Amino acid sequence: MLELAAVQGVSVPTPDTQDSPLAIRGLTVSYGQKPAVFSVDMTVQPGAMTAIIGPNGAGKSTLLKAALGIVPMVSGQVTVYGKPLTEQRARVAYVPQRASVDWDFPTRVIDVVLMGLSRQLGLLGRIRARHMQRAADCLRQVGMQDFADRQIGQLSGGQQQRVFLARALAQDADLYLLDEPFAGVDAATEKAIITVLKSLKDAGKTVVVVHHDLATVTDYFDHVYLINTRKVAEGPVAQAFTAESLQAAYGGRLATAQIDQISHALG
Amino acid sequence: MNGEEFVPLSLTPLLIGTFAAIACALPGNFLVLRKQALIGDAISHVVLPGIVVAFLLTGAISTWPMMLGAAGAAVVAVVMIEAIRRLGQIETGAAMGVVFTTMFAAGVLLLEQTDTSSVHLDVEHALYGNLESLIWLDATGWSSLTDPQALAGLPPELPRIALTLAGVVLFTWLLWRPLKISTFDEGFARTIGIRTGALGMALVIAAAIAAVAAFDAVGSIIVIAMFICPPSAARMMTNRLEMQVGWSVLFAAFSAISGYVLAGYGPLWLGGTDAVSAAGMIATMSGLLLAVAARFGPCRTRAGAPVSG
Numbered sequence: 001m002l003e004l005a006a007v008q009g010v011s012v013p014t015p016d017t018q019d020s021p022l023a024i025r026g027l028t029v030s031y032g033q034k035p036a037v038f039s040v041d042m043t044v045q046p047g048a049m050t051a052i053i054g055p056n057g058a059g060k061s062t063l064l065k066a067a068l069g070i071v072p073m074v075s076g077q078v079t080v081y082g083k084p085l086t087e088q089r090a091r092v093a094y095v096p097q098r099a100s101v102d103w104d105f106p107t108r109v110i111d112v113v114l115m116g117l118s119r120q121l122g123l124l125g126r127i128r129a130r131h132m133q134r135a136a137d138c139l140r141q142v143g144m145q146d147f148a149d150r151q152i153g154q155l156s157g158g159q160q161q162r163v164f165l166a167r168a169l170a171q172d173a174d175l176y177l178l179d180e181p182f183a184g185v186d187a188a189t190e191k192a193i194i195t196v197l198k199s200l201k202d203a204g205k206t207v208v209v210v211h212h213d214l215a216t217v218t219d220y221f222d223h224v225y226l227i228n229t230r231k232v233a234e235g236p237v238a239q240a241f242t243a244e245s246l247q248a249a250y251g252g253r254l255a256t257a258q259i260d261q262i263s264h265a266l267g
Numbered sequence: 268m269n270g271e272e273f274v275p276l277s278l279t280p281l282l283i284g285t286f287a288a289i290a291c292a293l294p295g296n297f298l299v300l301r302k303q304a305l306i307g308d309a310i311s312h313v314v315l316p317g318i319v320v321a322f323l324l325t326g327a328i329s330t331w332p333m334m335l336g337a338a339g340a341a342v343v344a345v346v347m348i349e350a351i352r353r354l355g356q357i358e359t360g361a362a363m364g365v366v367f368t369t370m371f372a373a374g375v376l377l378l379e380q381t382d383t384s385s386v387h388l389d390v391e392h393a394l395y396g397n398l399e400s401l402i403w404l405d406a407t408g409w410s411s412l413t414d415p416q417a418l419a420g421l422p423p424e425l426p427r428i429a430l431t432l433a434g435v436v437l438f439t440w441l442l443w444r445p446l447k448i449s450t451f452d453e454g455f456a457r458t459i460g461i462r463t464g465a466l467g468m469a470l471v472i473a474a475a476i477a478a479v480a481a482f483d484a485v486g487s488i489i490v491i492a493m494f495i496c497p498p499s500a501a502r503m504m505t506n507r508l509e510m511q512v513g514w515s516v517l518f519a520a521f522s523a524i525s526g527y528v529l530a531g532y533g534p535l536w537l538g539g540t541d542a543v544s545a546a547g548m549i550a551t552m553s554g555l556l557l558a559v560a561a562r563f564g565p566c567r568t569r570a571g572a573p574v575s576g
Contacts, residue, residue: 153506
């Protein structure tokens with residue numbers, strides 16, 4: 001039965017997906033004729049920080065969005081801690097790309113963070129002092145406590161990114177999925193975000209980040225997932241983040257000098 | 268003005284105009300922020316042939332057949348847009364433009380070809396409504412408000428639009444949080460379990476119901492203006508959605524009342540003899556409010572693209 005399923009390309013849940021915070025099997029997503037993500041598997045390690053890397057248009061963000069049900073999948077199976085996502089929403093926090101929302105929206109920084117508490121508040125639950133306290137606390141963790149009453153459009157890109165992270169913190173999840181949190185942010189923000197992510201990891205949470213900067217992969221992450229429409233490599237940084245796998249993922253798009261530099265960094 | 272004159276002649280049109288304006292402005296806030304403001308425009312154009320056909324079939328202006336006709340017309344419009352887009356290989360916006368104008372023209376043509384002299388349904392009323400004619404002849408003064416016999420003679424448009432407004436208010440109040448979150452950040456909204464597709468559809472349906480009910484009473488000009496002008500003007504008064512919705516209700520009510528009064532008395536004050544269309548004047552007032560807010564509103568500057576770094 002299992003063999004038959006494998007031959008036909010059908011995924012069958014396996015014991016190793018039971019413990020994984022996010023297990024993806026045979027995921028295919030297509031926006032048109034050409035698939036953006038084709039038949040990929042992913043098994044996120046609990047308590048680890050994983051980087052999803054790959055060239056532009058490789059399907060990094062699409063992989064996350066499909067796993068979260070934001071874009072429809074053609075085929076595939078996703079489990080979160082061994083169960084379907086719909087049963088586990090409270091355990092997952094998602095930070096979208098900053099450019100995906102309209103920052104002119106009439107709302108304040110603190111209101112955005114409070115959105116992270118909406119599952120807890122329900123449809124009509126009143127925002128009480130303890131909710132405000134919690135939101136303010138999350139803003140403090142990302143160093144944005146002085147901006148609570150600002151309109152969100154008045155922030156710099158890095159500050160907006162930190163507000164998005166504070167909203168995810170307010171969700172108090174076990175699995176954090178971030179889409180390009182370091183894209184176009186200042187050095188202070190990058191440092192603030194990585195500090196928060198590492199403290200999440202220290203608290204036993206699982207963090208998955210769509211990442212574009214190959215130079216910081218070894219510093220920031222302990223697991224890596226390389227994708228170029230298809231899965232290229234997956235595993236601990238030392239084993240999967242190699243010149244060969246990068247060459248396979250990026251093809252001719254990565255200059256030889258870059259590969260040398262990374263190989264050097266890897267020792 | 269004393270009650271004997273005001274209550275029968277002006278109170279009901281004022282209330283109907285105000286309720287219609289607010290019922291459209293409330294969903295208009297979300298439509299404007301979702302950059303779907305023209306949906307109100309589209310709805311009010313598309314439903315016309317549906318309402319006319321419903322009238323031709325039933326021979327009377329009654330709410331349910333008209334609502335069904337309007338809904339049917341909306342479905343036809345969606346199918347036509349999709350068909351034109353595929354067969355013509357053109358973008359959705361162009362297909363929508365063709366369908367809306369064609370359907371509205373077809374509605375006007377149908378109206379002109381049919382004998383509707385016995386009821387208030389003709390081209391002029393479709394555009395301007397018949398606000399001035401929605402008078403309460405059974406009323407004799409303020410005391411009529413507590414007189415069951417006089418209340419029975421209220422124009423049926425008033426309870427109809429009041430009920431619609433109540434529905435729209437309830438919709439906005441109940442779904443405030445999901446509406447706000449999904450309008451700001453749809454991807455995030457989906458991850459916390461909000462069914463954004465169904466919610467977006469519900470918003471459009473709420474807007475359509477408001478449009479049809481308002482259309483019935485005040486014509487399509489007010490509908491189009493009220494979906495867009497009060498929310499847009501309100502956006503420039505504040506940076507908070509809660510306040511914006513409050514301002515939009517205020518602006519909608521102000522437009523309706525000042526527009527109605529100016530239409531009735533403005534020409535006389537200027538030495539003219541005839542009143543002008545109340546619907547046209549209400550829409551004009553909302554446009555003026557928008558212009559003033561765009562010039563003097565405290566929050567009219569946009570942050571634009573976020574600064575990197």
